Amino acid sequence: MEPIIEVKDLYKMYKKRGMKESITAVNHISFTVNQGEILGLLGPNGAGKSTTIKMICGLIKPDSGNIIIKGIDNQEKRLKSLSHISAVLEGNRNLYWRLTVRENLEYFAGNRGLSRKDVAETVDNLLEQFNLKHKEKELVNRLSRGMQQKLAIAVAMLADSDVILLDEPTLGLDVETSYEVRELLLKVANEYNRTIIISSHDMDVIQDICERTVIINNGTIVTDDRVENLLKLFDARAYRLSLGSLLSVKQQQLLKENFPIHEYIPDTFKSLLEIELPKSEQIYDLFDILKLESTPVEAIDKKTVNFEQIFMKIVKGEMQHEVVKSS
């Protein structure tokens, strides 16, 4: 698949005003985004996500590296490359707050040079699709955050750009509205073939709608892989063992030395052991430790994990996962 965005060796440092020290916000990162894909850009606070997004949509200039959008380098032909991108950033700055919902849509549809009839048709269609018809006469500054968010995405759609960048699109939304926004984003990608890059701290949203994630920590990429692969990789190695007795101190010590990621939950006579086995043959080492005291294994289950747990392990460096470049 042809990438629609190529980020190559991107670097950005901030100088602190009046101080000698500087912060490397983005440290030589490279990744690609494919047409029609929903990519999650993740990382803990201060990882460098917003700086990366702002560089992609041209709000700040990188110190070095390239961003190529549809084959056009955004430093060589800035306006041309940026014409392929719309952004919905924090605070929905792409909306006119003193205009109504309908007026906003009409204004942006008009900007595309559509005829009056086409503007009306496009706006009616979007009001319908985004479930905003009943609010068409409401001023934007009177709308709830969820409604504003939906309108901001509708406006981004109107620009007819191939790529939509979204910074925390579900932040502060109630559960129902968050689901509504997720569905809209899936529709935007699948039915309108738009490419979406989304930055979010909500791992449920990421697990629900993203095909692939790029995880940044301290300005560098620690993982670039499909969500499905990460879930499978982790699912395949997380086990829960129900044991028919308690483990001895020696067994617990050996577990600690051999399996850094595990949890031991003793009960009165029985116990539970949750453990990760990055290599399947490690199961034999585990059984050797259990055999030492003839510990009965009553059941072994695969432990299911959610994306949030995987994300935490990756950023804490607990999960050995090579940076995989998906194609």
Ligand SMILES: Nc1ncnc2c1ncn2[C@@H]1O[C@H](COP(=O)(O)OP(=O)(O)OP(=O)(O)O)[C@@H](O)[C@H]1O
């Ligand atoms: N304008 C600025 N001047 C100086 N330092 C900055 C500036 N903007 C960001 N930084 C610093 O750069 C680093 C990366 O910040 P960035 O906002 O890109 O992270 P982020 O991953 O988006 O974080 P969050 O999830 O908290 O929004 C942080 O250490 C931040 O303090």
